[in-house]
Amino acid sequence: MKSTNRVSSLVLALLLCAAAPAASAHGTIPGINQFYNGVMHPFLAPAHLIALLALALLAGQQGLRPRPVEIIGLAGGYLLGAASAFKAGDPDTDPWLWAFTLCLGAGVALARAQPTRLRAITGGLIGLAIGLGSADVSMQGSQRIAALLGAGFGALIGIAYAALAVNTFTKRIQHPAARIAVRVLASWLTACAVLMLALTWKKSQ
Numbered sequence: 001m002k003s004t005n006r007v008s009s010l011v012l013a014l015l016l017c018a019a020a021p022a023a024s025a026h027g028t029i030p031g032i033n034q035f036y037n038g039v040m041h042p043f044l045a046p047a048h049l050i051a052l053l054a055l056a057l058l059a060g061q062q063g064l065r066p067r068p069v070e071i072i073g074l075a076g077g078y079l080l081g082a083a084s085a086f087k088a089g090d091p092d093t094d095p096w097l098w099a100f101t102l103c104l105g106a107g108v109a110l111a112r113a114q115p116t117r118l119r120a121i122t123g124g125l126i127g128l129a130i131g132l133g134s135a136d137v138s139m140q141g142s143q144r145i146a147a148l149l150g151a152g153f154g155a156l157i158g159i160a161y162a163a164l165a166v167n168t169f170t171k172r173i174q175h176p177a178a179r180i181a182v183r184v185l186a187s188w189l190t191a192c193a194v195l196m197l198a199l200t201w202k203k204s205q
């Protein structure tokens with residue numbers, strides 16, 4: 001019965017990913033300034049949100065002590081990506097993020113210890129992709145800078161809270177159900193990433 005429920009949940013997750021409408025990469029919310037629009041951006045762009053969630057699962061599962069290397073790597077990568085975005089324009093980094101999510105999800109689902117350097121590099125690559133993909137070319141000057149600063153702030157705050165929650169239940173409280181839930185969620189993210197990469201490849205043909 002348990003295996004049947006897991007399969008049903010996985011199928012439902014795949015269907016939701018497939019049925020999700022195409023989201024605007026740089027949609028804005030009326031009535032708030034560009035900084036707060038930037039803060040919301042990582043949570044409104046599906047590829048950004050799922051990649052950040054996968055990275056948070058990794059950081060929380062592997063442990064935030066002595067240093068949260070994934071979050072530090074994310075911050076450094078984002079700064080580099082945001083600075084490069086002014087010359088790079090607005091590249092489509094979603095396929096990169098789906099690929100990173102696939103690798104991260106598989107690693108978290110296996111629940112094996114991973115080298116600190118690899119975890120930091122992974123965080124840096126995700127930060128780079130999000131920084132490059134958060135610059136709206138329709139905005140110029142201070143508005144664009146404000147949006148990029150907001151997106152970086154939102155990404156860092158979001159991953160910090162999520163990673164801390166995972167770390168609390170898996171490392172400090174050491175709740176068995178939490179460890180299993182993290183691995184199951186990681187497997188769902190992996191399945192979604194596979195599906196989105198397949199759809200991206202099909203559209204490119």
